[in-house]
Amino acid sequence: MTPVSTHPASPTVGLFVTCLVDLFRPSVGFASVALLEAAGCRIVVPPAQTCCGQPAYNAGASETAAELARNVIVSFENCDYVVAPSGSCAAMIRLHYPRLFRDDPQMKFRADAVSRKCWELVSFLVDEMHFEGLLNDFDGDVTYHDGCSGLRELGIRDQPRDLMGKIAGLDLRELSAPDVCCGFGGAFCVKYPQISQAMADNKIDDITATGADTVLAGDLGCLMQIAGRLQRRGSPVRVRHIAEVLAGMTDHPAIGETKES
């Protein structure tokens, strides 16, 4: 589905910050705001937003998911766009919201409307706003993990690489298997921790083999999984959301670290 592209010069973007960013890493939210404003957007943050409902949807609790989706739809339908710093939450809204309301024509109509204007942050910046980057720099060797939902459900692969390529000093060292799941999978990672760990270990071996000192991705779920396993294994590789690097906001500690650690 191609989202609508008739936007005003300075569109109003509703930032769907996502529950993980809201709770665990607000700096990704502020990095997203900085990038969107630099791209010419006016930002609103609807105050009633919580969770997109994906955990419930993937657990088979469709009614619960629909209830949470309704809150998002009502909160964001007046914005020109809904943008989330997560491929997985954006895909939930873009692809799965309309399905939740298959039997409710009125809500279906509203879900469709929100779905059509929902984007993942980095692809929105590149594909819709033709954003050219902040001309900032980053001193480091970086590798990048493609989150599954963003990659397969929204077709996000080149956009983050485009923007990373514009950052002076950033040396991108590709994983041998950037598109293989890290083993997060929402509740999957706690329901089947051993399988999830085996998948994470494959990812981490791949990350380590690149020699990169920082690993980036566009989804905080994947990043917490990767950081958690890297750090349990005693690896010094740092883990950040790509928005932090694109916005030049890398002064604060990486995921699972503090200034003292």
Add this chain to the structure above:
Amino acid sequence: MRSTSDRFPENAARALGDPTLRAALSRLQQDTRVGRPAILDRLPEFNAIRDAASDIRTHGLDHLDVHLEIFERNVQENGGHVHWCRTGDDACAAIHEICRARGAKLIVKGKSMVSEEIALNDYLLAQDLEVVETDLGEYILQLRGETPSHVVMPAIHLTQDGVSQTFRDHHDDLDAGRDLDEARNLTDEARDKLRGKFLAADIGITGANFLVAETGTAVIVTNEGNGDLTQTLPPVHIVLASIEKIIPTITDALSLIRVLARSATGQEITCYTTFATGPRRDGDLDGPEEFHVVLLDNGRADLLGGEFRDILRCIRCGACQSVCPVYGAIGGHAYGWVYGGPIGAVLTPAFIGLEGARDLPEASSLCGACADVCPVKIPIPDLLRRWRRRSHGQKLSPPRARWGLALWAWFASRPELYRPAARIAMAILHWAGGRQGRLHRLPFARGWTVSRDFPAPEGGTFMDQWRAK
């Protein structure tokens, strides 16, 4: 086949602790990563053919009743027989009856997943018939008393050393000092063992990759030629196939074969692609005297009318298994029934009941790699979610998971309560993370901390900080 799907977590734990299995699976995943892009590079129109393949299967299923009857009529006109079987037991009995009528003693078999589904070998062995698997992988598994762990590479869980040892253990009439370090020697030895069986067999049983309605033809694709020997040398050829294998025309078969081999093994085409149409005719140089098709339903007709209909498009290429990172970690046997991996996670609950296979649809990160490679575009993650919906509706999931979700959803749908609760919870976690910024242990979240540190929150929620700006 008896299922251990209800013990999936234990099965998976055992698999994860088996270094030989991990090595074998890692090789499969590596080969798949390298092989697949090469295939797509050489056939730029692959995706167009994939669209066509999916449409062919959908059309075949939409008119399954019509095509099945056309198929039956054509088999009969060619001089063959069709046996309609509702259940696995019906199919076993029908095959036994054919064997009995011929006074058969020795049966050779080509590879057939459906025969695993109905435990045909056990049934025939119990009737004092000798049954010999002739596909190399299946032959090895028969010696070892194991079941296939992949739909096209049944012995993929084994390494060459394991196969050598199996041959030494079972071929005890041969020189114990023989060289079995070369793969070639292993295949030669299996060939020597099997050749006599082909010549002496009374019955040959094969599966079918497709059944072509317009000609009454059973199509098999193989790489070893064992399928051809199985269906041409013995006086009786029995095709055992499930009803959804029906496709309308020979042209359809050609389109499907183009995506099948590429998806299954990365080959452009298999070494042998064989069309069996009825018994030997006057003037034919070879072929069986009798040609039987045992058409098995075994639950397919029920799937056809329900929300899992799409899974019937499956052409058993195994691409979803080869690419799946969960399958790649635990292999096929952990799934506990005939079909492992993504396809098994959809099919198993349908065949043996959701109660005994509840874990299978849950044990997926829903990464979507399976749907990406499926040559007939089965939306596997969607189908897995449908099983999860049923599990949730029937309260089959653990109470703790259901309550956890309910509690989360209760808060998340009440922003005025969610915000203060989140503020307090994150403050505690931030404090607990201490100087390191992470937690090694976390009450109520052992599932996470058993193998990962838990990154502590940065401190303060985004929503609070945004409002304060």
